[in-house]
Amino acid sequence: MENNGIPQLEKLEINVLKEFFALRGQKLNFMTKFHPNVNQRLANDKKSREYMKRHEVELVDDGIPLENLFENVDVLITDYSSIFFDYALLKKPLILFNYDEDSYSKERGFYIELGSLPVPVAQDGKMLIQIFEEQAQDLLNSSERLLNYVGNFEDGTSTEKVIELMKKASK
Template identity: 60%
Template sequence: MKNIKKFFFRNILPLLFRLFPIKSDTIVFSSFGGRNYSGNPKVICEKMIQQGIDLKYVWLIKPEVEVDLPKEIQRVAYDSWRAAYYLYTAKFWIDDSRKTIAIKKREPQIYFQTWHGTPLKLIEFDAKDKLSNHYLNYSARDSESITYLLSGNRYSSEIYPRAFKISKEKILNIGTPRNDQLAIYPKKDISFFEKKQLNILFAPTFRDNLSENGIPQLEKLNILEIKKYFATQNVDIIFMVKFHPNVNRNLSNDQTSLNYMKKNQFNLLPDGQSLEELFEEIDLLITDYSSIFFDYALLGKPLILFNYDEAEYKQERGFYLTLTDLPVPTAKNGLALIDVFKNQKDKLEYSSQRLLDFIGNFETGKSTDYIIELILKEV
């Protein structure tokens, strides 16, 4: 029954609603397939509301998602008849992931695809052998509808035309709204190695084999050895860990994991914690294959890529580049991490700026304003 409803809302109702007039004062937002109120769409929407721009703001959200929306936003259930109505009568669409619709937008409509991060792993049609035909079919239709695709750097702009099957002319090299605040974050004068207290965040990506997540990742990192090293330098460490939600739940419910957390003394961050909001408090990011390190680099702070299983992960997911090609320190185990602190100080200290230069950074803190200006010209 559920699949029949989806088919009706995605295939039949659009044919009807395409006969209705387009409303130039209406914007339809969505994030991660209706699972979130977040990311680039959220930043754009809230800034327009803050500026007092009098338009109709509609968010497509799955019914089971609990979220508090600003009073100016109308919530509409994802995959409902109302969602189909607003999609095909609103002048603007703003999304950060693929739309699962069977019929492309109408010619006068404008679709801002803001995507959700700089790609390290293969994405979209570059990863077609790892994605379902069902998803790829929707993606093909979605690409046909895209008016503008936002890019935060030259590296992404070189990938997107092939990965999305769109022309280069559709790419806006203006940065991304969720990174506007990071781009204008004031850079600190004090060196990483001069600080007497450090907030270190470990944020690994998810492994398809559940047994490889959580404690096994922490054991390879060896938090206690890192703390011992910094103790010899008279530096206090506050260690934070951010896992995938599924991993977090398992850790929180397993006594062995809880004992491990207590012994190693680290803070396990909750699922709802926004990393972008936390970045300003972090002095060092350690991650593996999460594209968040491209965003974090905007702060000009040190980062290390913990690539202990790079060969296996690359075979599983596919990469656009080899991590050791990046101007960023890498480490395959805890001892190698400590070696970075001891013997690669210059590479660590300037890792973020060199990474931004390497990818050709477009982030200036003004992308949201640029998009709003484009919208207002069309209203």
């Protein structure tokens, strides 16, 4: 837990990312939400609050479900949270940010080998920029590739299918 929060934001090199987008006439609005314990620690720590203010990082309140923010997010950059599976349903770009993959793997392990997932992976801010520069078109399809990989069968008719199954089961 001690490596979560500001150390993660520092690895992202937010100022470098903001400068990259500014040179292209775009403004980067950066929102972050950590594990509730980390979020609370950051919200209560003066140095952390100053860091986020200086780098224009918005710490999302714990009371706001991430899913409620997805509509306003252009690109999701996440570490090992399974939230990227939910986000992928929107078919928007996503990037895995695995700056500490080796130590995380040893400590907790993974359900899925991350290297097998068909989405871009970065370990630092420079790699993120490289993905935005060199894989921009490919990045647009990252969610769709992930959904195909995990076997998503979303077709917009889930409710109707459940009702049909319930009708059949009740006969």
